[in-house]
Amino acid sequence: xxxxxxxxDFLAKSAAKPKPHNSCLTPAQASKTPAELLRQRDVKCTxxxxxxxxxxxxxxxxxxxxxxxxxxxxxxxxxxxxxxxxMRSVSTGKRDGKPMKVVINTTGKWxxxxx
Numbered sequence: 001x002x003x004x005x006x007x008x009d010f011l012a013k014s015a016a017k018p019k020p021h022n023s024c025l026t027p028a029q030a031s032k033t034p035a036e037l038l039r040q041r042d043v044k045c046t047x048x049x050x051x052x053x054x055x056x057x058x059x060x061x062x063x064x065x066x067x068x069x070x071x072x073x074x075x076x077x078x079x080x081x082x083x084x085x086x087m088r089s090v091s092t093g094k095r096d097g098k099p100m101k102v103v104i105n106t107t108g109k110w111x112x113x114x115x
Contacts, residue, residue, distance in 0.1 A: 004100040024114035042066055045074070055079055057087055070094055072102075084109040 043065050050059035057078035062071045070093060078087030084107070091102040 004095055004102065006096065022111065026114070046071075050076070052080065055081060057085070063091070068093065068095055072100075078106075082110075 043063050045061040045063040048059070048061045050061075051057070057076065057080055059074075059076040061074045061076075063074050064071045072091040072093035074089055074091045076087055076089045078085060080086075086107045087105070089104045089106070091104075093100055
């Protein structure tokens, strides 16, 4: 879900719809830390603290997008196993001086070797 000042309702509704996709990770990519895998090209994150232990994912970061004037606080929680994961990231901050919030739920599972 998204609650961002100035975003038209139709975009908010579109962003809330699930968007399934498949991607293939090489063993080298899969061995990277969660912070590396979640990094976006145009978003700069600092103060990254991410842990994965005992099947649980927990993390925080401060991230700045070129579309915002101040950083977002990103909190991520989730679970993982050898073949799947489920995560929830909540980003809070301000846009044009008004509070904003973006919630992203992500799941993934191993489908087999890359083709």
